[in-house]
Amino acid sequence: MKTILTNCKVFGKDTDKIYIDGEKFSKPFKDSEADEIIDCKGGTVVPGLVDMHCHLREPGFEYKGTIATETASAAKGGYTSVCPMPNTNPVADNAAVISGILKKAKEANNCRVYPIGAATKGIDGDQISEMGLMKEAGIVAVSDDGHPIKNAGIMRKVLEYSSDFDLPVLNHCEDKSLSEGAMNEGEVSTCIGIRGIPTAAEDIMIARDIILSEYLNIPVHICHVSTKGGVRMIREAKARGVKVTCETCPHYFTMTDDLCENYDSNFKMHPPLRTQEHVDAIIEGIKDGTIDAIATDHAPHHSDEKDCEFSVALNGILGFESAFALGYTYLVKKGVITLERLIDLMCFAPSKILKLGRGGMEEGDDADLAVFDLDHEFVFDKNKMLSKSLNTPYDGWKLYGETLLTVMGGKKTYEKLQ
16 A cells, blocks of 8 residues: 655655555655645654553553553554553463463554563563573563562672663662652652651662672663752763763643642652752753653553552553653753653664664655644643543643644654644
């Protein structure tokens, strides 16, 4: 099938048309040869987005979300490639579970799914997982996700063993002995009577992982950085040549812990929302290149797990459908970074870190793209989301960058052009 996208602005190219032949980008051909001509209504075409840190919930937590529902949500957000974390049930720590995830993803056919396998068996931090077998099954990295590898000796073994298979290690940096609270430790937590989590809990483990990476000369990736200290240490480590990369999420550059004052659990996440000085540091880290990528940490939860006391509500928010618009509205529209830098953060860099080979838009490349309306404001409506869950703090926010079309491998996976 031959398709032409017309009436569009194309990222990085001096043209207003995109040509697709089957699953690939194509050289130009005549309109008469096209099976379909899509009017993009002036939207901007960019490479399909890549999310290197998300949760699809299947297997085991299908009441929150499924591979089918959450990849449909990803497609609505402009994502064509997503990397789910291994905290499923059973844990994605063996080839059989990985194969099952990929089978369900292929059946849904909404996104390219690149699973991240558990670094340790059962994500319990004690025994190294079967990384080689999982890589054969299709994993692209290892992580224990929200269960940080607390033992430095085990973390060293994970880094050394994973390097034999050329698998990046992604670590959630948190010293659990310091993080028994439910939100950021500070003035707000004191005022509302919620036990807080100090920024030191994150900073201590970031420092440890940087030290191990530098000592072993093995790369490490720091997940969802949220602190001023973390940004500073990563910046300094990179200047020394340490092989450290990191990501942050939209909630860490758009919101502060003040929003927890009304005990709304949609603002409860992990790491928690921080104060403005940390938000400013995250933005500066994005601006100066210290932060490599923007991930969503998309985390669907059933309403029963959120509509309860703040201190016992589960951590996490939805991210797929709001991430690009938040990045464009709060970073590009405000002049912090360019659109080119945003696409690097949300496509090229995640692909490079995980060696996915995504983002190409030349003839012969896989036809993965998204079309966004960058000119008109829209109101984010949680009731229009495609996720199985509704736990978003962004309901009612006015944003720019609504998704008009997503194409994965030449197939339309989301469309709002009709």
